[in-house]
Amino acid sequence: MNLERIPNEEKLSLCRRYYLGGFAFLPFLWLVNVLWFFREAFLKPTYTEQLQIKSYVKKSALGLIVWVAVLTTWITIFQHFRAQWGEVGDYLSFTIPLGTA
C-alpha cells in the first residue's frame, strides 16, 4: 500500500494497529511497523499526527530489539546444549537431526 495516498489520520490508525498487534507475540508486526513508517516518522516534513507516529515507531523498535535479544539468546543456548540435555532436549525438540547427537 502506498502511504502517499492515504490521509494522515488513517496513517496514524494503521501505525497504532500494528503497534498494538505486536503485543500478541507478533514481533514481525513491529518490524513491519518500523520499516514501513520510518520515512513517515523521521524524514517527512512535520504534520500533526507525526509526533504520535514517531512514538509508536520508537516503541515498536524497542519491542523488536527485546524480542531479537531474547530469541537469539534462547536459540544459541538450545543449539549448543540440546545434545547434553538428553531427554529434556528431545522433548523440547520438534525435529531431531538424524545421526548426530
Added chain:
Amino acid sequence: SSVEQKIYVVLNETVPCVRLLNATHQIGCQSSISGDTGVLHVLETESDLDWILSSGPHPPYMVIMETAFFNRSVMMRMKNSSRVAGVAVIISKTGLADNFSPHTTCPNQNTGVYSESYGSDLANCNGTVWNPLGNGLSYEDFSFPVFALKDENQTQVLRKCYEDHNQRVNGSAPQYPLCAMQLFSHMHAVTDTVTCMRRTDLQNRFSINPEVLCDPLSDFNVWTSTRPLNNSAKGHAADESVVIAATRLDGRSFFWEQAPAAEGTVSGIVTLLATIQALYPVTQEAPPPRNIFFSFFQGEAFDYIGSSKMVYDMEKNDFVIDMNNVHSMLEIGQVGLLSGRSLWMHSDPVSRQNKSVDTEVSEMMSRIQSAAAGLKLTVDHPSVSQPLPPSSFQRFLRARRIPGLVLADHNTSFTNRYYESMYDDAENLNVTYPPGLTPDEQLVYETDAAKSLAEVATLVARSLYLQAGGEENNLNNITADPKIVAQLLYGFLVQKNNSWFRSLLPPEVTKKGVNSPGPPQFYIGLGPRVHGPAHSVTRFVQYILANLTGTVTNLTESQCQNPSELSTENKDLFSYFWVSGPASVNGTREPFCVRASVRLSKAVSPAFELLEYGSRNYSTWTESRWKSIRARIFLVASRELEMLTLGVGVAVLLLSLLVTYFISSKAELLFSSARETPTTTY
C-alpha cells in the same frame, strides 16, 4: 544421466560397517550425511602410514588398507587422526596375520552368570581369559566409514585408479587431478538404545512423518524334541522331565551381515543336527524315560538374545515347558578344531558347591566318558575351579542351578584364532576339497573335519541317550552318518545353493533360487520385518530338522497349510511343511508335505518387551537404520582450482550485473536509431 556416468564410477558390491547400539554405548562406524570423500591412498608399508597421518599434502585421505594392516594399533591411530576420511579394508588371505579376532577378550561378560553376587572371583574373565587374541575392534566407535573390499575385481579397479593418478613419482607428491573415493553410510541412530528408542517413540507420537531410527536385533530360535510337546499348553508340562541339548545359531564380524562363523557356530550346528539324526530313530523305537529337547539359540553373540528370551518365557510360564521340567543341560560349544586332541567338558564350579548338583554333574560326566568308550575320542574335564566359557547354559544357570555341561575343543582359552571374524571360514575348520570335483561331488565328499564332527555327534547322541535314562545296550545303534555331516558342512560353509538344500526347502524358495552364491552368513539381522519370515540360516535349520526327524505325509498343499481340518493331524503337536522334494532326472520336482515337531520361538531380548531399554540384565542391542549405503570413485581437482573456478564465476556475474546496469541507464544514447526521426505534421 550420462554426465554423471562420465564422472563417477560406482562400486557395486559394498560391505559396510554399521552402527549398533546397546544400553550405554554406540559401536561401529558413521559417515557424514553426504558421504565422506578422500584422496585414495593404498596402505602397504609403514611409510604409507606416515604419509597418510602426517606428511601427505592432500588430506583427508581415503585409505585402502592391505590385510596385514587391519589391526588395533593402526585403526586406533586412524581413529585419532583428522586426516582420515574413511577406510576400505582389503579382505584376503594373503598377508593375513596368524590370528585376528575383532571381538572382545571376554565375550558377553556382563550378561553371563558370573557377577558380583555369583562367583565374583570368576567374573570378568578373572579366572580364564576366553578370547586372549581379541582386539576389540568390533566394539569401537569410529566416526568415519569403514568398508570391506571382498571382490578382487573391484579392488583391481581401485588399484588401477590409484596407480594412474595417485602414485608418488620419485618420492615427490602426486599432482592434481587425483583419484578420490566417496563412501556413504550415514547412520540415523546415536548415543545408545535408550536415546534411540525414545526418539523413535516421540516421532511416532508427534511427527507427521514418523521415522524409525533403530531396530532391535531379533530373529527366531529353532527347537524340537524327541517326544512331541503340546505347543498350545504353556507353562509347566505335566510328567515331563527334559534334558536340553543346545547350541548357538549365530555369529558376527566387524562388518555388517558378514559372519562365516565356521568354528564358532557351524561346528556346533552341524554336530547337533547330526546328533539329532543319529538319535531320532532309536528314541522312537526304544524311547528313554526322559524327553530330549534340542534347541538352537539365535543371537548369542549379542548378550544371549535367544537363550535369555527362552529362559524368560519359561519363567513367565509362556513356553511349552518351564524350569521345573528341566532335568539337565548339555551344550555344544566350539567343537571343530579337535585334530586328535580330546574334547573338554566344562562345568560351573559355583553351582557344584551344592552337593546334589555336584553329584548330578559328576554322573553326567561319567555317562559321557562311558559313551566315549567305544569311540576314537577322548573326553576330559578342565580344572574344577575354572568357570564356564561364554555359553547359553550360563543364562539357564542365572535362573536356576541346574546341572549341565558345555562341550568344547578347548581347555582354557579358545583354540579358534579367528573368533567372530570374517576369516572364520571353511579353511579355518580344515574343510577343503580336492580340486576337480563338481559341486555335487563336493556335497558328499567326506573331509576329515566331517569325520571328526561325526564322531563328536555320535558321542553327544549316545551321552544324551544315557542322560535321558536310556538303556546301555541300545547305544551301538546310535551312530551319526558322516555323509550327512559332510553335506551339512558343504551347505553351511561352502555353498548354500546345493541340490540337497534345494530339495528340503519350500518350492517358492527353491524356484527363486537361494539368492546369492556362496556360504550363508550367520549374523542375526533384524528378523521378520526386514528379511522375510525367518532369516535364511534359521530357515535352513528348521527345514533340515523337518527332513531328519519328520515323517512324509500324503497331504495336499492346501491340507498342508491347514491341517487342523483333518482329524488325523494335530497342529498342536506337529508343524507341517510343504517341501520341494528332490529333483528328478528331467528337472521336475514333486513337492510333498512333511510333518515334524519342529517349532520356531521368537528370539528378541526381553528388554524390549519390558520396555527397559537401559537394562543391565538383558541384551539391549539394536541396529541403526540408514538411507543408502554406496561408494563411488572419481577424479578431484585441487582446492585452489575449485576456488578459482568459483571466483571467476562470481566475478563474471558481478561484471554482467554492472554492464547491464550501465547499458540500461544509457539506453537512449546507445540505442538511438540511425534512422531519421520522422517529421510529424500536426
